[in-house]
Each structure stands twice: as C-alpha cells, then as structure tokens.
Amino acid sequence: MSNDSKSPSYPFASGGWGSLKSVATILMQEKVPLKDSAILLKQNKPDGFMCVSCSWAKPADPHTFEFCESGAKATAWDTTSKRMTPAFFELNTVTSLLNWPDHDLEEAGRLTAPMRYDAASDSYVEVSWGDAFAEIGRELNAMDPEQAVFYTSGRASLETAYMYQLFARMYGCNNLPDSSNMCHESSSVGLKEAIGVGVGTITLDDFEKTDLMFFFGQNVGTNSPRMLHQLQDARKRGVPIITFNPLREPGLVSFANPQSPVQMLTPAQTQISTQYHQVKTGGDTAAILGICKAVIEADDQARAQGLPRVIDVAFIEEHTTGFDAFAACARETEWSEIERISGLGRAALGEAAAEYMSANAVMAHYGMGLTQHRLGVQNVRMLCNLLLLRGNVGKPGAGPSPIRGHSNVQGQRTVGITEKPELAPLDQLAKQFSFEPPRKKGMNTIEAFEGIVKGEVKAVVNLGGNLVRSVPDRLQTEPAWGRLRLTVNIATKLNRSHLVHGEVSYVLPCLSRIEFHRTPMGEQAVSMEDSTGCMHGSKGVTEPASEKARSEQFIVAGIAMATLGARSTVDWDAWRNDFALVRDEIAKTYPETFHDFNARMWQPGGFHRPLPARHRQWKTKSGKAEFMAPESLGEDPDMREKMPDALRLMTLRSDSQFNTTIYNIDDRFRGVKGTRMVILMNKADMEKRQLQEGQKVTLQTIADDGIDRRLDGLEIKAYEVPEGCIGGYYPECNVLLPLWHYAKESKVPGAKSIPVRIV
Structure with a gap:
C-alpha cells in the first residue's frame, strides 16, 4: 500500500489542465459552436438542465461551472451539430454499418427522423410518426403481452418513466427491466434487507459533518467527477478518505480543481486518499470482514479490561438484530484466510480499522466494484455490517452511499419501473386508472435475454440505451436479438442495438433533455432524481x-394510444402536451414523496424523498437493521482457485466513456492510446506466463457449459493491479461474460470477476 504515489500511467492529479483540454477537444470534435458551448453554464443549475451523464447530487448553491469533464462530454455529444439524416441511410446499408466501430456510429450525429427497417434495400427508411405508432401497436396487439419486454435506460425522465410503466401494465405485463438490473440492483436488494430502504441515505449536507469516508470499488475521477469538489472540501477539513480498489486510479489519488486559479497555475493539488488499499478483485467481503474483525477484537479487549466499548452497544441493542451471529463469524474467521482472499495484510486492514474506530460519523461510498459479483448482494450487506458496528446509519455525516451511474436510473424505480410487482403500488394504480394491473413477476434484464435466447420473447421496446452491447454473452445474445419479431428503439443517436434489428424494426428519434420541449401547451420541463434521493x-x-x-x-x-385504444382510461394526448398533468398523477400515486410536485420541483438543491433509515426507522422484515454473517469470503464461487493459469478479469470504463458510449478511444488516465483492445496486467503475472508488454493474446472464459467464449487481439499492458487479477474494457469484454454469471439474489452480471485464462 502506498498512500500518495501516482500511477506511472498518469503521473498527474485528476482534473487540472488535462480535464480542460479534454473538454475543449470534445467541443471541437462535435463542432459545437462557441455560442452553444455557453449552455454548459446552465448545466446542473436550478434554472437550467440536469446533466444527462451521471446522477451525482446537484447542490442548492452551485458553482459557476457546475459540470465536470464527463458531463461536458455528454452535453457536447447531445448538442453536436452533426446529423444522421434519411439521406445517410440511403448511402449506408445496415449490413455495412454493422462493420462500423461503436464510437463511429454515435459520432456520426443525431438522428433526425423516424425510421423503419426495409428488408428489400437493407436500410432504414423514413416513415411518418402516425404510421410508426400504428404498426407498433398492431404488432404488440398480435402477441401475448408476456412475450414483450419494455426496457428503460437511466436517461429517461420521471415523467417518461411513469408513463412507460403505466403503459406496460395496462398492456398486460410487468416486463420492465432497466439499467439498474445491470449495476446497482445488488444495492436495491442488499440495502433493503439490511436497513429497509434500497437506496443510499446520505445527502450533500452530510459531507460537512462526516469524520471519515470509505470508498469501495468506485472510480470517482471518471464516473462522478463533480463529487471531487465535496471530497476536496472534506480533505481540507482533515477528513481521512480510505480507498479499497484493485487499480490505482488517479481520481482517487489526487485532484487539481480546474476552477481553482491557485491549483491551475501552481503545482498545488489535493491528496484524496489518505489510505489506498489495492484489494484483490473479488476480495471486498474479506477486506470488510477484516476491518470488522479488528473492531470486534478491539471491543473484546476493551470489555475485558473494563474500558469504554468500541462498538456502539446502545445502538446495536436498540436498533439491530443478528449481531451475535455476525460477531461470532468475525471472531472465528482466520486472519490468514482474510489476507489470502483480500490480498491485503492484517496490518493494512488494522490501519483502516484504527481510523474507523476513532471517527464518530462515517460514510461509505461504493460502486459496481461491489455490486457486479456473484455475491454482490453480500458485499453490500457486509458494508452495512461495518457501518452498523458503530451506529453509522441514521445520524448526520454517516451512512451508505451507492454512487449511481445514469442520471435518473434511481428515479425510474421511484416512479414504478420494476419487474417486481411487490415494489410497485399496483392497488393504487388500479384505483387511480380503473384497470387491473398484472400481478405476475416480470422479467429483469438477464431474464429478458434468457427469454430472447430461448425464443420466448418476441418484442423489445428499448427506451434509450444500447442493450445489445451492454448485456453479457454477446455471441449468444446478439444473434438471438436479430430473431425478434419487433424491436423499437427510442434514441438520440444510432447504435448497434438498432442495427441488429428484429423482423419489424423502428428507430425513433427523441429529444435530449438539454433541448427545448415545445408543445401546443407551451414549453415543457422534466424532472429526475439524483443519487442522494433528491428530485x-x-x-x-x-x-x-x-x-x-x-x-x-x-x-x-x-x-400507448395506438396499442391500448379504448382500453385505456388515460388521456395520453393531454399528457404528452402538458407534462405537469403527468406530475399531478405521480403525486397521487406517491403522495408521501411527490406531494405538491409541480411546485417543489424547482426548489434549489431538489426535494428529498422520505428515507426512514435516516431517522432510524427500519422497514425490514424484523423491524430493525439487520446484521448478516457472510456465506463465503470469496465473491465468486465460479472462480477455480486451484487452477494455476486462472485470472480474474474485471471490466472497466475509460475516462472518455459513459456506459456504452465511447467519446474517444484513448484513456489518458491509464496511458492507453489508439485502442481499447488491451488487458491491464501485473508484471509478475506477465513474467510467469513469459508475456511481453505490447504482445497480443487471446482470453478464454473458464466455464463448464460447453460454450467456448474467446476474445482475440488483446494487447498486454503492464499496470498496477494485484497479482492474479487483470482489467479489460467494457463493453468489449462482455463476450467473455456468461449470461448466467450473475449475483444470486439480484441477477446483476458478475462483470467485476470473470474467471479467464490466456490461450
């Protein structure tokens, strides 16, 4: 462990001149006029637009430049002057476009007209909106509703998501998978079981009151850079930040604020992590248990000596259940096992535990490095165990903090996008709209693709996103997608999901939330929820x-109108012209959260959803916060520990990427240029296999299902990553991830620990 050294791949602080240069480059690349670049000043402001990229919190008192490098790239991507008109499709067949790189497809510009696939010319041709709606309605009505899937990406607004789930349920199914299924469903399940609410409990105000922050498996420098402002302020107050991450990421090491003249014009920068522990991929449960074990051992010793207790006994006795079983597990687990699986020494974990025991208010931030494992839900529960030990839930400056990706992915769930009928207010919807909602469990994303592969799913309506690229097992799922009867894609730009088309296929161009939404009722506004639960x-x-x-x-x-016709009691035409009417109905469905929605949506900093756990009200099965003893220290039961050539592959995003959208193929933070087909590997692993930097290799998944999953042409790059662990880019490496390799309770793909070998 080294607390302050830089990565040799990028020996600078994150932010700084590199960030400014990258923003300038994307504005020029997308040919955004100078006058239009000024719209960045409206980004994440109470009177402007909410970023279409990450969902990090929006402050009530924003900075002048309340956007980060990633957010500026997303805005430039949407406001590009490049256009993909019907004439483009006259010159380019779908078959030819399938050979284009993913980056080039989106880089070609914004879609401009509704298009339908024409088999005779192998191209998309323009159609009218009325004809498109009519045929989509006929196709949906010709099949069993259980054969249709309605997917949602995290960019859809609260109003759209509410309308979408209501339409799907009136149509007759709960098949409402979304991007949460791919990332933080493990949080939704694990937090709900542990503390009774499936989202984080902190707000921006808590950053001013915290004494210590943990980071687990989340790269703030590329996934939520605006958060670095809060981290920088906390570090100036002397708040320690302890990071657990397999890779040494510049954004978690140090930060130079591009908005600070001092830090831009001098070598000044802020050290972010005071401790940086490079845990093994798949070793988080073991690492967290090690910290907990050190705390419990210190408490046992204090009790034996008649000293003040280390754990929060009063909190545990009044507010929790299951502590004794968890404590027994921690005491019985050998340090040698914890060290072997986590890849960290007892001294390092003890150092983290010492900081934890000296802090009064602790928050724990985490990302997909915890959730995208076979035991991802267990990882989340373990993090809750750690916080509960010292009463760090339900008090200022403390609590779990899952860092969500898409800008409204959490909000979609809040207004009904869920395949689980028990999580939707079906009785209220039935009363409000005079229909009987389906009560059968719907399909999540993995289950939907299992149905597609089996031929049981016939139609997918895709509200944003690039599903074909984002899901696992591409060599199995992509051909199956092409056998669908109907694919409908609502999107701003072309991507591969539109080209691997169904028999009947539509690409329907939608507005970005950055653009004016004008209707006969005037200019309309939309809304969304950030990752701290503020609307x-x-x-x-x-x-x-x-x-x-x-x-x-x-x-x-x-x-909806074309499909449901007279079956629907909703005045869809009125709703699409006056979004305030939709918000009124949301408020009726969810009065506790959305009362006075239209008035409160412009409150600076947003209005907060009710979170009982913040007030130590536990909506769990037991009525208390629940400790849980882990079933296994290793996060991946599919990993063959004894196989000498086995490696753990974790998929990664680059600094010029948001989910499947690639803004630039370079990754400056990791020193990768001109390609994304690379594998980051420890030098010791290279020497064992007699590999040289720059050498190209093939990765093969280790599995017993009879499917040979391989990815060729991967270039080896030496990198600071624990032995036995390697990193490769998402979505390129999805071909190596089996569809069945997911978290047991949440079915989140296990993309952060894929067992592979080099062949």
Whole structure:
C-alpha cells in the first residue's frame, strides 16, 4: 500500500489542465459552436438542465461551472451539430454499418427522423410518426403481452418513466427491466434487507459533518467527477478518505480543481486518499470482514479490561438484530484466510480499522466494484455490517452511499419501473386508472435475454440505451436479438442495438433533455432524481436537433394510444402536451414523496424523498437493521482457485466513456492510446506466463457449459493491479461474460470477476 504515489500511467492529479483540454477537444470534435458551448453554464443549475451523464447530487448553491469533464462530454455529444439524416441511410446499408466501430456510429450525429427497417434495400427508411405508432401497436396487439419486454435506460425522465410503466401494465405485463438490473440492483436488494430502504441515505449536507469516508470499488475521477469538489472540501477539513480498489486510479489519488486559479497555475493539488488499499478483485467481503474483525477484537479487549466499548452497544441493542451471529463469524474467521482472499495484510486492514474506530460519523461510498459479483448482494450487506458496528446509519455525516451511474436510473424505480410487482403500488394504480394491473413477476434484464435466447420473447421496446452491447454473452445474445419479431428503439443517436434489428424494426428519434420541449401547451420541463434521493426540475436550453424529433413523452404516449385504444382510461394526448398533468398523477400515486410536485420541483438543491433509515426507522422484515454473517469470503464461487493459469478479469470504463458510449478511444488516465483492445496486467503475472508488454493474446472464459467464449487481439499492458487479477474494457469484454454469471439474489452480471485464462 502506498498512500500518495501516482500511477506511472498518469503521473498527474485528476482534473487540472488535462480535464480542460479534454473538454475543449470534445467541443471541437462535435463542432459545437462557441455560442452553444455557453449552455454548459446552465448545466446542473436550478434554472437550467440536469446533466444527462451521471446522477451525482446537484447542490442548492452551485458553482459557476457546475459540470465536470464527463458531463461536458455528454452535453457536447447531445448538442453536436452533426446529423444522421434519411439521406445517410440511403448511402449506408445496415449490413455495412454493422462493420462500423461503436464510437463511429454515435459520432456520426443525431438522428433526425423516424425510421423503419426495409428488408428489400437493407436500410432504414423514413416513415411518418402516425404510421410508426400504428404498426407498433398492431404488432404488440398480435402477441401475448408476456412475450414483450419494455426496457428503460437511466436517461429517461420521471415523467417518461411513469408513463412507460403505466403503459406496460395496462398492456398486460410487468416486463420492465432497466439499467439498474445491470449495476446497482445488488444495492436495491442488499440495502433493503439490511436497513429497509434500497437506496443510499446520505445527502450533500452530510459531507460537512462526516469524520471519515470509505470508498469501495468506485472510480470517482471518471464516473462522478463533480463529487471531487465535496471530497476536496472534506480533505481540507482533515477528513481521512480510505480507498479499497484493485487499480490505482488517479481520481482517487489526487485532484487539481480546474476552477481553482491557485491549483491551475501552481503545482498545488489535493491528496484524496489518505489510505489506498489495492484489494484483490473479488476480495471486498474479506477486506470488510477484516476491518470488522479488528473492531470486534478491539471491543473484546476493551470489555475485558473494563474500558469504554468500541462498538456502539446502545445502538446495536436498540436498533439491530443478528449481531451475535455476525460477531461470532468475525471472531472465528482466520486472519490468514482474510489476507489470502483480500490480498491485503492484517496490518493494512488494522490501519483502516484504527481510523474507523476513532471517527464518530462515517460514510461509505461504493460502486459496481461491489455490486457486479456473484455475491454482490453480500458485499453490500457486509458494508452495512461495518457501518452498523458503530451506529453509522441514521445520524448526520454517516451512512451508505451507492454512487449511481445514469442520471435518473434511481428515479425510474421511484416512479414504478420494476419487474417486481411487490415494489410497485399496483392497488393504487388500479384505483387511480380503473384497470387491473398484472400481478405476475416480470422479467429483469438477464431474464429478458434468457427469454430472447430461448425464443420466448418476441418484442423489445428499448427506451434509450444500447442493450445489445451492454448485456453479457454477446455471441449468444446478439444473434438471438436479430430473431425478434419487433424491436423499437427510442434514441438520440444510432447504435448497434438498432442495427441488429428484429423482423419489424423502428428507430425513433427523441429529444435530449438539454433541448427545448415545445408543445401546443407551451414549453415543457422534466424532472429526475439524483443519487442522494433528491428530485430536480430540468429545462431545455437549446434548439432541437431536428424538427421531426419528438419528446420521450410524445413517443411513449403515441405507442400507448395506438396499442391500448379504448382500453385505456388515460388521456395520453393531454399528457404528452402538458407534462405537469403527468406530475399531478405521480403525486397521487406517491403522495408521501411527490406531494405538491409541480411546485417543489424547482426548489434549489431538489426535494428529498422520505428515507426512514435516516431517522432510524427500519422497514425490514424484523423491524430493525439487520446484521448478516457472510456465506463465503470469496465473491465468486465460479472462480477455480486451484487452477494455476486462472485470472480474474474485471471490466472497466475509460475516462472518455459513459456506459456504452465511447467519446474517444484513448484513456489518458491509464496511458492507453489508439485502442481499447488491451488487458491491464501485473508484471509478475506477465513474467510467469513469459508475456511481453505490447504482445497480443487471446482470453478464454473458464466455464463448464460447453460454450467456448474467446476474445482475440488483446494487447498486454503492464499496470498496477494485484497479482492474479487483470482489467479489460467494457463493453468489449462482455463476450467473455456468461449470461448466467450473475449475483444470486439480484441477477446483476458478475462483470467485476470473470474467471479467464490466456490461450
């Protein structure tokens, strides 16, 4: 462990001049006029638009430049002056476009007209909105509702998500998978079981009151850079930050604020992590148990000597259950096992435990490094165990903090996007809209693709996202997607999911939330929820990319009217012209959260959803916060520990990437240029296998299901990663991830620990 050394791949602080240069480059690349680049000043402001990239919290008193490098890239990507018109498709067949790199497809510009696939010309041709809606409705009505899937990406607004789930349920199914299924479903399940609410409990105010922060498996420098402002302020107050991450990431090491003249014009920078522990991929449960074991051992010793207790006995006795079983597990687990599986020494874990025991208020931030494992839910529960030991839930400056990705992925769930009927207010919807909602459990994303592969799913309506690229097992799932009867894609740009088309296939261009939403009722606004559970309004600030593009609400309403007809009691036409009517209905469905929605959505800093755990009210089965003893220290039961050539592959995003969108193929933080087909590997592992840097190899998944999963042409790059662990880029490495390799309770793909070998 080294607390302050830089990565040799990028020996600078994150942010700084590198960030400014990258923002300038993307603005020029997308040919964003100088006057339009000023819209960045409206980003994440109470009177502007909420970022279309990450979901990090929006402050009530924002900075002048309340955007980060990643957010600026996302805005430039949406406001590009490049256009993909019908004439483009006249010159490029779908078969030819399938050979384009993913980056080039989106880089070609914004979609401008509704398009339908024409088999005779092997191309997309323009159609009218009315004809598109009519045929989609006919196709959906010709099949069993259980054969249709309605997917949602995290960019959809609260209004759109509410309309979408209501339409799907009126149509007759709960098949409402979304991007949460791919990342933080393990949080939704684990936090719900442990503390009674499936989201984090901290707010921005807690950063001013915390004494210590943990980071587990989350790269703030590329996934939520605006958060670095809160971290920088905390470090100036002397708050320690302890990081557990397999790779040494610059954003978690040090930060130079691009908005600070002192830090831009001098060598000044802020050290972020005071301790940086490079845990083995798949070793988080063991590492957290090690910290807990050290705390419990210290408490046992204090009790034996008649000294003040280390654990919060009063909190545990009044507010929790299951402590004795968990404590027994911690005491009985040998340090040698913890060290072997975590890859960290007892002294290092003891150092983290010492900081924890001296802090009064502790928050724990984490990302997909915890959730995307076979035992991802256990990882989340273990983090809750750690916090509960010293009463760090339900008090200022403390609590679990899952860092969500997409800008409204959490909000979609809040307004009903879920395949689990018990999580949706079905009785209220039935009363409110005079219909009987389906009560059968729907399909999540993994189950939907299992159904697609088996031929049981016939239609997918895809509200944003790039599903074909984002899901595991591409060599199995992509051909199956092409056998669907109907694919409907609501999107701003072209991607591979649109090209691997169904028999009947539509690409429908929607507005970005950055653009004006004008209807006969005037200019409309939308809303979304950030990752701290605050709701915000958002207004468009720039002209639409095309006069034929339509709002998400217009498109969902059009499909609903064409499909449901007289079966529906909803005035969809009124809703798509007046979004305030939708918010009124949301408030009726969820009065505790959304009362006075239209008035409160413009509150600076947003209005907060109720979180009982913040007030130590536990909506769990037992009525208390629940400790849990881990079933296994290793996070991946599929990993063959005794196989000498086995490696653990974790998939990664680059600094110029947001989910499947690739802004630039370079990754400056990791020193990768001109390609994404690389494998980051420890030098010792290279020497064992007699590999040289720059050598190209093939990875093969270790599995017993009879499917040979391989990825060729991967270039070896020496990197600071624990022995036995390697890193490769998402989504390129998805071909190596079996569809069945997911978290047991949540079915989140186990993308952070894939057993592979080099062949």
